[in-house]
Structure formats: structure tokens, C-alpha cells
Amino acid sequence: MESLNRHEDYGQESLDETHLLSDPIEQFKIWLREAEAAQIYEPNAFVLGTVDEHSHPRTRTVLLKGVDERGFFFATNYLSRKGEAVAVNNNVSATFGWYSMYRQVLIQGTAEKVDPAESDEYHASRPHDSQVAAWSSHQSKPIDTRSALDTQFEQALAKFENTDVPRPDYWGGYRIVPTRIEFWKGRSNRMHDRIEFSRSTLADGSLGQWQVQRLQP
Ligand SMILES: Cc1cc2nc3c(=O)[nH]c(=O)nc-3n(C[C@H](O)[C@H](O)[C@H](O)COP(=O)(O)O)c2cc1C
Secondary structure, three states, X not given: OOOOOOOOOOOOOOOOHHHOOOOHHHHHHHHHHHHHHOOOOOOOEEEEEEEOOOOOEEEEXXXXXXXXXXXXXEEEXXXXXXXXXXXXXXXXXXXXXXXXXXXXXXXXXXXXEOOHHHHHHHHHOOOHHHHHHHHHOOOOXXXXXXXXXXXXXXXXXXXXXXXXXXXXXXXXXXXXXXXXXXXXXXXXXXXXXXXXXXXXXXXXXXXXXXXXXXXXX
């Protein structure tokens, strides 16, 4: 086996419950802004985990396109593998790995399709060719050749030349409504800091108050 036995010192900067905001979504926004300021490549990229109808997990990277008190917004093809998985099991995870800052945020929650009007609004904000791409790729479906894919794109470009591109009904946003958000900060000697916020779903379907606890590294 090739050895990958590197030992990087993750430093002394600590993470203390008393330094974090009591609202983990607000705290997440601060870390996201700090990741942007640190000029990390694609700071809003995260690894989305889903579980399909056979209970098989699958992860892939997507881009966070918005965050507010309701949760974490991303856009994709509803008929993709991730879309099919979410349709049968909407439990998902999201991992933000800001490794050069020795930081990681782990999120668990449920993914819900956003209102069509919100998907329309986001679609309208995208560059024309990205809008066309949503029409010309049946995401996660097989295709014989690259040139067949290029032809699909060129045909869609021609179809929508000089016209507004409507949003395909199979493409839009999801919002991850979080029930667990962990802030991880690497420390020396693998004695990392882990502060986890969690909340439960109450009998009436509403979400309880955030609770906070420290986890062992
Ligand atoms: C940096 C990066 C950002 C990506 N952003 C998105 C995205 O926002 N939405 C999306 O559908 N796919 C995005 N992808 C592609 C996905 O990783 C994945 O290939 C695609 O969504 C199909 O996944 P699925 O077959 O599991 O559904 C991104 C990939 C990378 C590497």
C-alpha cells in the first residue's frame, strides 16, 4: 500500500462553545465569509450525501447558492441520481471541507424542493449558456459519445438563440433544512475541537430549539 503518512500540525487556534453564536446558521455564515476572505477555491462547494432506494449512500459535490434561517439552498436536476434518491429518502448530509483553514462543517437534515417561484428566480439569475445547459443535459443518464452531448448543447443553443430560456420543470432548487450542524476545528495532536448543534422535529412537525454539545475528537 502506498504510504500517505503525513502529519500536519493543525495549530492552536481553538473553538469554544462560548465563542460561537447560539444560532448555528448565523455561525455558518461567518465561517463561509471567512472562507471567502481566505480565497479558498470554491468556498461554497460542499459534498452532498444521499441514500437511494436500496439504502446505498452516494456523495457528490454541489455549490451552495444561498443560506438563510430556513436552510441551505442548492440547484440541480430533479431527475438526476441525487434527485431520485431524495425523492425516496430526503435525509441528506452536507460537508464543507475548508481544509486549508483546518475547518470542516458537517450538516445533516432533510432536502425539500423549493417553491417553483424560487427556482424560477434563481434560474433567471444564471448566465444564458448555463440556462441552456440545463436543457441540454439529462443529468446522470448515459450518453454514447461526447459529440452527441455537444450536439444536444448546440441544438439547445440554436433553439434559445436571442430568446429568454425558461426553466425546465425538471431543474430547480432544494433547501436542506438542518437538524444537526457540527463545527470542526483541527488542533494539535489530533485533539480537535468539535461543537455540535442539534435540534429535533417536534410532534407537530415544527423544529425545536438548538442544543449544543462538545464532541470528543
Ligand atoms: C466544484 C463542483 C461544483 C458542482 N456544482 C454542482 C451543482 O451546483 N449542481 C449540480 O447538479 N452538480 C454540480 N456538480 C456536479 C456534481 O458533482 C455531480 O456530478 C452531478 O450533480 C451529478 O450527480 P448525481 O449523478 O449524483 O446526481 C459540481 C461538481 C463540482 C466538482
